[in-house]
């Protein structure tokens with residue numbers, strides 16, 4: 001089951017970005033360091049095309065440090081792009097951001113030509129937390145429900161450096177199934193939008209392949225060979241006493257436990273994708289999407305011809 005998620009207010013956000021982007025020198029896209037590819041916004045890429053981009057990998061304290069290094073190198077290799085990794089405890093995020101933006105747009109600066117920066121990010125990526133820390137006070141509401149940031153605001157980071165925050169978020173379409181699961185596991189997708197068990201099974205699958213020792217240590221599983229995501233979820237339910245009346249395993253509860261353990265770092269610092277993995281998923285997703293579009297166009301054409309033939313025979 002692929003996860004589709006498109007809250008209505010995203011249309012408004014899109015318009016707001018379109019209007020704001022004209023006077024912007026650098027676009028900051030906040031990405032979750034645990035899932036940078038999946039937490040990127042595909043629509044943003046078209047909206048901000050051509051603008052220098054700073055990728056801020058947030059929550060690095062939760063991500064696998066080696067993978068964060070790989071993602072930073074991946075972005076820093078791109079023309080017109082710089083990347084930094086931060087977390088809520090980073091001592092001087094403003095300094096890091098200002099320096100990176102100056103590298104990206106060296107012709108801006110001074111009160112006559114202030115640097116104008118737009119910050120964007122999907123829900124829960126840590127945007128409000130960063131902005132609060134930049135402002136030095138708790139002025140932006142943070143929360144665990146998707147899309148808390150509602151109104152545009154401007155933060156003056158230096159006399160010649162303005163940071164504009166976009167209201168809301170954008171997510172037009174998740175064409176990569178893995179991205180949907182990773183976003184759900186991270187908490188970026190609202191609680192109503194996904195099925196815990198499916199997400200937990202995908203998460204277990206990934207952990208079995210890439211972080212087996214974390215999984216084994218947390219749930220005291222001696223050997224993963226011969227296990228599947230489903231048998232591991234069963235084992236977690238038994239180990240954590242998630243049993244319903246009648247002795248049946250409570251797999252919903254077990255799924256919640258795995259997701260909670262991932263989000264709370266009980267499984268350790270884990271990243272759900274590498275640049276290479278994400279590229280592979282994206283290529284497959286794009287191809288599938290193109291095939292779907294072709295099929296849809298062919299069906300539409302066939303219906304049109306059938307209507308025409310019927311009209312002629314009448």
Ligand code: G4P
Nearest residue numbers: 058059060061087088123124125126127128129142143144
């Ligand atoms: P948003 O504006 O992008 O929607 O995200 P927000 O700042 O509200 O952050 C979403 C959640 O992520 C918050 O947790 C926040 O504390 C947490 N968070 C933000 N930055 C970091 C970070 O660098 N490291 C870690 N580990 N967590 C971070 P919450 O539980 O939803 O709310 P709260 O009670 O902690 O405020």
